[in-house]
Amino acid sequence: MAHADLTRDIAQDGRPYHHGDLSRALVLAGRRILEKEGPAALSLRAVAREAGVSPAAPYHHFKDKCDLIAAVASEGWQELSVAILEARAKASDPRHGLSEIGVAYVCFARQNPALYRLMYDSACDREDMPEHAKDESSGYGQVREALISVGVDPNDHRELRLATIAAWCAAHGVAEMAGFKEFEGLKEEMGGEVPFIRAILDHLGIYARHARARHDA
Amino acid sequence: MAHADLTRDIAQDGRPYHHGDLSRALVLAGRRILEKEGPAALSLRAVAREAGVSPAAPYHHFKDKCDLIAAVASEGWQELSVAILEARAKASDPRHGLSEIGVAYVCFARQNPALYRLMYDSACDREDMPEHAKDESSGYGQVREALISVGVDPNDHRELRLATIAAWCAAHGVAEMAGFKEFEGLKEEMGGEVPFIRAILDHLGIYARHARARHDA
DNA sequence: GCACTTATCTGAACGGTGTCAAGATAATCT
């Protein structure tokens, strides 16, 4: 029978008859396409093609195209929170924690612009923040902790919440706008993109403000 | 002949035989779809349908689908700069100009979320800011002026540029994040969305910083 | 007035997309 040969050919590719873990393979393929061909090329069919599978196969693992890209985005959020964790750990003085988080956030977004866009899009429609927004190791939780260690009263819940949101807004704004080509001249003047990012974040001055409030007290 | 009747029917619709100003009609149709059906429904064909015209007709007025939505976006930018102008005029004390601009910016984005997204998207790929970024009446120019009237040295070009960009980043970040559903509870606590927006912008504290710097001097 | 050119619109077509239902195939369970 024909399918026997086909089966063997597939097996020779190292790919089991039912492909093993297609779900994971699809997410990886999606990310590869995103990086190499841009967000416009990220179609369900293209992902299936990249994973070497028929266009209908993904529907056994994801409800939707949306569902698939949400999975890609989710991976992105996890990586981002790792990057933030590392950046914060690297800052010796905890008072620098906040700005280091900000720089790490923006740098991640700038290094994976298409992915970051996807992440934001997928977060828009959700009820809650990118799923891990609650626990301590999440980005949100880390910002909150950094704010506390910089002088925000942990018992003033509203203030803490507002400050955290504000910091997040600042990072998001810079992350998306830093890519504008019009800024390239200024970036060069300042010796690269990172100093530029740092300067902008510094202007937004969350760290400065709270450090001052603490100093005044 | 059949086409004679058709011509008359069309003329009875008040639509001239060659539709008069399709270019404008398409932009309006696009915006209507965007508001009523969301960005996913904004297809070239849908726009043509809404304007009562064949799917190929838009190609005589716009190079691309991109070109059409860029026109929609451009209208949005003009309206936004008008909104900013009004907000700034309304602020009696020029020292409040900056925060009023910020609130107006975010409110516009919140009232036209899909349009704002379109505007941002169309700005991403361009070399320069949304075309009118240079002249004084543009949003960028108005922010710069407001910064000067709040104490930034007009001769320190880099500082002025950085501060303007920072303000813009803050507004953009808040504009996009303010829509997250997770903030609804906090918004209600604070008596509506505008106080919430104001509080966040205040935390980003550009106005506060420069007002202080000026006060210290 | 009339021919001619030009701008504008239609119709049909192409390849690509998301999605689904029906059927084939492989893994799993009893």
Next chain:
DNA sequence: AGATTATCTTGACACCGTTCAGATAAGTGC
């Protein structure tokens, strides 16, 4: 081994952006 379940393929549908040949109207020179 036989039945069940999970997984994948095939083929189809409607929609999309885009193009091209042809129809129609507007404008232009005589």
